[in-house]
Amino acid sequence: VDDLIQKARQGHRRSIARLISQVENSDAAAQTAVTALHAHSGRAHLIGVTGSPGSGKSSLVNEIAKAFRRRQARVGIVAVDPSSPFTGGAVLGDRVRMRDLAGDDAVFIRSMASRGSLGGLARATSTAAKILDAAGFDVILIETVGAGQAEVEIAGTAHTVLVVEAPGMGDDIQSIKAGILEIADILVVNKADRPGANRAVQALKMMLHLAPAGYAFRGHHGPAHATLDEEAPAPATKEIDGWDVPVLEAVATAAKGIDEVVAAITGHRDYLQAGGEWQVRERERSRQEIERLLQARFMAQLRAAVAPVALDEIVAAVAAREVDPYTAVDRLFSQLKGEKLHVAPTA
């Protein structure tokens, strides 16, 4: 693995691909890779791209990648959704075109298998991004479908979050998933060649202004603040004021509106760096990374300490109202200290 890590750091494509596979399949490999590479990461601009299924995220990511290539940036792409066509026809064609345009090593595209737990997927995704970061990619685009909270969370660990919607949603504002708007730094109404684009833009702008003050647009910081330190005060409104979430129109399939999207992305990066907000987000990302690892380790430890049969027993006791869930958790926790599991009814 050490050899692989060294080669990956030098940007060797095949080593990067193999290292990401190993990290996907093994926690031990992930630990080795992250331990070696973390200090060399932190330079890349991580851009999360999320939004409704079929809204054109992959098409847009593809155009954004090309635009960054024209600006000489090296671009990594991690797609979490297995249905994304990055590994297949159309986009692979674009990838080959990009290769003609830019040379072999400047673009790296990777789809993450969505097998296993979403927690595992989040870990594998952030580790893949870290590997690409340490390998010298300047911009890393992470595509997820904004369907579940976990996917939103993956996108939310980026520095800049693009939420992509398509016309049609304007008629049904409720269809925009709760949680997706408040992580948006940039909103894109793609498929602006379709009717209703303008209405969608207006609806989104209205929703942005309706969001409660002190809460808006910083969702990936808001909820995260509440996890390790529940007593921490809500982030000051002042912090939130500095960035106006733009609502842009684009036609990804015709490469329209892409320069504006890229300008918004680099503008957001400049905003983060100028105001010290970049460091704030880095700390938040680190906090989330630590929490994810802690949770995984706690659960692994618990699974090692408690026999599945014993766990089933206490679950059954809670379901039968013989034991309350808090007492059950107390007892499971005492297992971690090597005590025997009690399934006796709560007094």
Ligand SMILES: Nc1nc2c(ncn2[C@@H]2O[C@H](COP(=O)(O)OP(=O)(O)OP(=O)(O)O)[C@@H](O)[C@H]2O)c(=O)[nH]1
């Ligand atoms: N008319 C029109 N079609 C588009 C546009 N952008 C993408 N499409 C088409 O919409 C379909 C879905 O595009 P994708 O880029 O795969 O969308 P996605 O959001 O990545 O989809 P999932 O990853 O499956 O959620 C494809 O057939 C695209 O060709 C656009 O701007 N206008």
Ligand SMILES: [Mg+2]
């Ligand atoms: Mg896609």
